[in-house]
Amino acid sequence: MSEQNMTNNKIAGKQSILFENPPLILSGSSIAGKKEGEGPLGSFFDEIEEDPMAGGKTWEDAESRLMKRAAEKAIEKAGLTNQDIRFLIGGDLLGQLIATSFGIVSLEIPMFGVYGACSTMGESMALGAILVDGGYADKVIAITSSHFAGAEKQFRFPLGYGNQRPLSATWTVTGSGAVVIGKNESKDKNKHKKKEKNVVIKGITVGKIVDYGLKDSMNMGACMAPAAYTTISQNLKDINQLPLYYDKIITGDLGSVGKDILIDLLKEDGFDISSNFMDCGMEIFDQDSQDTHAGGSGCGCSAITLTGYILDKMRRGEWNRVLFVPTGSLQSTVSFNEGNSIPGIAHGIILETC
Amino acid sequence: MSEQNMTNNKIAGKQSILFENPPLILSGSSIAGKKEGEGPLGSFFDEIEEDPMAGGKTWEDAESRLMKRAAEKAIEKAGLTNQDIRFLIGGDLLGQLIATSFGIVSLEIPMFGVYGACSTMGESMALGAILVDGGYADKVIAITSSHFAGAEKQFRFPLGYGNQRPLSATWTVTGSGAVVIGKNESKDKNKHKKKEKNVVIKGITVGKIVDYGLKDSMNMGACMAPAAYTTISQNLKDINQLPLYYDKIITGDLGSVGKDILIDLLKEDGFDISSNFMDCGMEIFDQDSQDTHAGGSGCGCSAITLTGYILDKMRRGEWNRVLFVPTGSLQSTVSFNEGNSIPGIAHGIILETC
Structure with missing residues (x-):
């Protein structure tokens, strides 16, 4: 425990990490379903997809399409291309992460598949921040998605069954969100240009x-x-x-x-x-x-x-x-x-x- | 790209990382099923479980039990306790990673759930090595498992159906393996004590x-x-x-x-x-x-x-x-x-x- 190369200043308490060079969220994207677009946060989303199939053939295909759009949108908003992103960290709710696999295959970004159920955005951002802070990547993308109909089909009942839901039940959000995480190199450069704060x-x-x-x-x-x-x-x-x-x-x-x-x-x-x-x-x-x-x-x-x-x-x-x-x-x-x-x-x- | 705090010496080519302080595999454990124990590598495994249910009630429960034993065995072989392991990185083939979730819950180790299908051991070891090399953890455990009957039930046909398998089909291994990964602090200390090489x-x-x-x-x-x-x-x-x-x-x-x-x-x-x-x-x-x-x-x-x-x-x-x-x-x-x-x-x- 007394080795010189120990860098325990990153380790905080039992379960936490505090980054030495806190990575920057370069961009975030939000592709939402119709119902989400009609909700109180509707005006905040980048895109609202009115078609529950998102132009695809199945619920799973629809979710993959939302995820692909979220990835592309986040990369575009960061002013980058796929080739600038070293790793993708992502997952979804479906068995064997098929929404993710089929959604991001065409991006050709080396990837870590993760599963934390609805905690996946936290898990993927945590690993993404580690990869950037540790110098293993300049830029990564953390992504996840869910689809109401795909989740109902998988976890509960097919929609056609028309079952009743108790008041304690929740409604699976149709949508995909992604963040591009990178080194915080913009401190001084952007301070005077941008009114917005960095996160x-x-x-x-x-x-x-x-x-x-x-x-x-x-x-x-x-x-x-x-x-x-x-x-x-x-x-x-x-x-x-x-x-x-x-x-x-x-x-x-x-x-x-x-x-x-x-x-x-x-x-x-x-x-x-x-x-x-x-x-x-x-x-x-x-x-x-x-x-x-x-x-x-x-x-x-x-x-x-x-x-x-x-x-x-x-x-x-x-x-x-x-x-x-x-x-x-x-x-x-x-x-x-x-x-x-x-x-x-x-x-x-x-x-x-x- | 010219920032002083860039540590691009870890980054090798398009998809690779070379560690500055290559993490040590402190121990590895292997819990194998009966058929695997009867195979050519049988004598190399730590434990061979003769009961396909591993004392459990279902195939999934059996797999969880194999995983729990693999984790405990690896931690024991490294001379450690659960409290010494900062993070667990693991996953399995079953939908929503239930073999892992129910297998490791009692260990109470903060965890990253990963899914890479049968590449999961590679993914979990990659992330484990990053966590240790980057100074985010002194010791982590990377783990995965599969079970022939659970995999057949999920991906193909229930065993009772007795379907025929083409010659190109493979046979899902029943077993769980884990490695404890830690900082390489033992270079000089162990060189004269141990005949075995470190990995x-x-x-x-x-x-x-x-x-x-x-x-x-x-x-x-x-x-x-x-x-x-x-x-x-x-x-x-x-x-x-x-x-x-x-x-x-x-x-x-x-x-x-x-x-x-x-x-x-x-x-x-x-x-x-x-x-x-x-x-x-x-x-x-x-x-x-x-x-x-x-x-x-x-x-x-x-x-x-x-x-x-x-x-x-x-x-x-x-x-x-x-x-x-x-x-x-x-x-x-x-x-x-x-x-x-x-x-x-x-x-x-x-x-x-x-």
Whole structure:
């Protein structure tokens, strides 16, 4: 432990990393479905796809097309080409990540496939930031997607079955979000040119799988809340801060049920996040008029809320420090039908303006 | 591109990374199924599980149990406890990675879930080496698994159906392998104590998704060979070497059909690997007596061949430089049934003794 080449200043506490040269989010893209476009955040998205098939033949094909467009849009907004991106880190909800594989194959970018269910945007951004901070890549892209119809078909019932959904159920977001992450070389160059602030990834908190034994796949917010609690609580302990250190603490898709559980669990640790908490799933749809019950969910939910809405708020300087915590529930239909519980995982990304 | 803090000496060519402080493989574990234990490599494995259910209730549960044992064994062999391992990087073939999630939840190690189909051991070792080399973790564990019955149930037919398999089909290996990766702090300390050589991860070549349009899920070797070709060819170009730089170039599970395609494709680039090539899938079973057709496959195939056989050969000094290239085919039953092709991916790991 006394080696000279140890660089333990990056390691913060039990689960966190604080970057020496916080990587910059060069661009973010958001391709949203029709329903998401009609929701409260509609005006923040880059593109709204009115066709649920996105011009494709199947739900899975549609999702792949959304992901390809999100990747291309993010690369274009960063003023880059595919050849400038050294690695892609991405994944989706579908078995064997087929939305990702077929979506990004034509980009020909070396890739790390990741799966963290709806926490995937956090996982891919965490690994992307590590690759850039560590000098393994100048520029990477982190990406994920989800599609309401593909997710219903895979995890619950085919849409044609017309089943009823309990009020604790969430609505999988149709959309894909991507961020291009690069070295922060623009500090001085852009300060006088641009009115917008830059956003960097200051650090990460890598999640653990947490299983409280819950089994209700129609109440995933409750299944994931313990994982969000564990990651947020550990983040605050690892960096030795209180919740108000952040302008916002933002979870992925806990929805209205999971939100209350999270706030209660954190209170037991002495952390009160009730005044600066937000959940992407509760922002993306209008719960009164859009009939989405407990809120939005899916990898795309936190991804396009980040790339559309959260980054916009930060670039304008309304929020300067955000803990972004996408949340994932780790069941499959096989594990569910075999009577297993639904474990959760959540990864924390510390975003700061500069 | 002229910033002082750029550390581009790690970046080699288009897809490769060469580590400044090559991380050490502190230990490797191999938990094999009965059929694998009866094969030519049987005596190299740490444990052979005779019960196909591994004491569990379902095939998926069995795979999770094998993975948990592989993780515990690797940590024990490294003389460590769970608390010493900062991150786990792992995944498996099952939809939503349920073998991994339920297998490792009790270890309580912060984790990155990855999916690269049967290339997963390469992907998890690549990311693990980055985390250690970059100073983000002192010790990590990279792990994967597969189970013959679980894979057949998911990808092809339930075993009870008793379908016939063409000769180009491979046999999914039942087993789990893990490596603990840490900083190489033992150079001088162990040189005089141990007769065995140490094995380090000298570099990696991150794979691209490659799709030649093949669609036969009973001939996955042919589907994956173009990906293996792309990664091996790029590795040699990135580090400016010829194939004989390596004592062995070892693919994951191309089998007898894929092997011939790979050798032919590389010849077109002027690379002859016919004299130093090995495929884990062709080593793990006796094709004459074990009726496994084109060879073994699955995430566990390359994983336990590495941790059982390859690391043993290297520690004894028989091989001193190996390019380990696990190969994955990226289809799901949904993508296959919808008529899609089967893209492949392969990640290269440069192993060296010291």
